Amino acid sequence: MSERPTTSEATTLEDDTVLAIEDFCVDYGWGDAAVRAVNHVNLSVRRSRVLGVAGESGSGKSTLVYAATRLLRPPGVISGGHVSLTFDDPTSSDAKRRTVDLLAATPSELRAIRWSQVSIVLQSALNALNPVLRIGHEFDEVLSTHRPGMKKAQRRERAAELLSLVGLNADRLARFPHELSGGQRQRVMIALALALDPQLVIMDEPTTALDVVTQREIVNELAQLRARFGFSMIFITHDLSLLVELADDIAVMYAGNVVEWAPANDLYGAPRHPYTLGLLNSSPPLSGERRELVGIAGSPPDLSQPIAGCSFHDRCPFAFEKCSSQAPELRVLDDSGRKVACWLHDSPADVPVALRRRPRDATRVGAQTPSNAEGVV
Numbered sequence: 001m002s003e004r005p006t007t008s009e010a011t012t013l014e015d016d017t018v019l020a021i022e023d024f025c026v027d028y029g030w031g032d033a034a035v036r037a038v039n040h041v042n043l044s045v046r047r048s049r050v051l052g053v054a055g056e057s058g059s060g061k062s063t064l065v066y067a068a069t070r071l072l073r074p075p076g077v078i079s080g081g082h083v084s085l086t087f088d089d090p091t092s093s094d095a096k097r098r099t100v101d102l103l104a105a106t107p108s109e110l111r112a113i114r115w116s117q118v119s120i121v122l123q124s125a126l127n128a129l130n131p132v133l134r135i136g137h138e139f140d141e142v143l144s145t146h147r148p149g150m151k152k153a154q155r156r157e158r159a160a161e162l163l164s165l166v167g168l169n170a171d172r173l174a175r176f177p178h179e180l181s182g183g184q185r186q187r188v189m190i191a192l193a194l195a196l197d198p199q200l201v202i203m204d205e206p207t208t209a210l211d212v213v214t215q216r217e218i219v220n221e222l223a224q225l226r227a228r229f230g231f232s233m234i235f236i237t238h239d240l241s242l243l244v245e246l247a248d249d250i251a252v253m254y255a256g257n258v259v260e261w262a263p264a265n266d267l268y269g270a271p272r273h274p275y276t277l278g279l280l281n282s283s284p285p286l287s288g289e290r291r292e293l294v295g296i297a298g299s300p301p302d303l304s305q306p307i308a309g310c311s312f313h314d315r316c317p318f319a320f321e322k323c324s325s326q327a328p329e330l331r332v333l334d335d336s337g338r339k340v341a342c343w344l345h346d347s348p349a350d351v352p353v354a355l356r357r358r359p360r361d362a363t364r365v366g367a368q369t370p371s372n373a374e375g376v377v
């Protein structure tokens with residue numbers, strides 16, 4: 001078995017993985033009071049692809065991504081696993097890629113990587129933008145900090161160019177955040193995240209506070225930006241139907257575990273986990289006839305208490321005896337690489353019809369990357 005790359009090791013990798021999360025665990029609190037929020041998660045993001053992470057509030061999706069990028073603050077504690085980031089090395093003349101162990105990286109190494117290689121768009125642009133600074137100041141600060149060689153005029157030109165990428169006029173640089181609409185503020189955040197051409201952009205529910213029309217416009221724009229610049233993306237949301245329009249692959253999280261992973265169209269057209277089915281039934285369909293929405297009964301479990309068996313069994317309409325005593329593991333289900341953690345699939349003949357449908361195409365927006373047909377994590 002090859003050794004894990006160290007922080008400073010440069011390699012020429014054939015693999016196109018950008019972010020690799022392995023056996024990753026995150027707790028809140030310490031010792032006996034620790035609450036496991038992310039439980040032995042394995043996920044990866046490949047070059048130019050979009051990984052969607054879906055689940056209700058408290059499922060662990062934001063904790064997973066913030067901890068993996070070392071942005072989680074105490075009492076959040078990384079309690080196990082490995083996370084590595086691989087990117088084209090800007091200091092290399094022969095197109096080498098560099099792999100960094102994010103959990104071992106020093107503060108100065110993290111500073112060099114953040115924004116340049118990994119950037120983030122937060123849920124509330126109004127909270128993320130400084131209310132007493134003009135928009136232009138935000139761009140100027142990022143560019144002068146990370147590109148000290150840039151002159152003021154060049155920074156101004158770059159800021160205007162970034163705004164035009166997200167459909168905003170350069171005159172917005174002179175405005176304060178409160179002078180922009182919610183959609184314009186979120187576009188500013190996206191433009192800021194792209195300022196240094198990062199290879200991975202993390203979107204943490206970037207459209208949650210917006211109306212559905214603006215949500216769709218921004219998702220469209222993100223799809224086009226991704227196709228144009230080729231960055232990879234992690235898109236976190238509770239809205240599965242929104243994800244299906246943008247993501248190549250989707251991981252569904254529940255109670256800190258990934259309970260289903262699949263290519264986006266497969267998951268949307270034919271969910272295999274009862275929780276995924278519940279999420280889809282509670283979202284409006286993208287196309288076809290209108291149907292009545294059905295919520296998922298009950299609430300997510302209290303993670304501070306021990307959970308016996310499958311963490312979804314209290315809410316699952318298909319639960320049977322084994323579910324309340326033994327926890328299913330995430331296992332590969334079929335040739336597409338789809339993974340599901342559910343005992344139902346141990347006996348294919350007994351799988352309910354609702355979890356046996358054949359995958360079909362969903363309506364999607366934006367261009368697909370050539371690698372989209374390749375498949376799986």
Ligand code: SF4
Binds near residue numbers: 273320341344
């Ligand atoms: Fe439902 Fe049992 Fe599957 Fe859990 S393992 S999702 S309780 S059927």
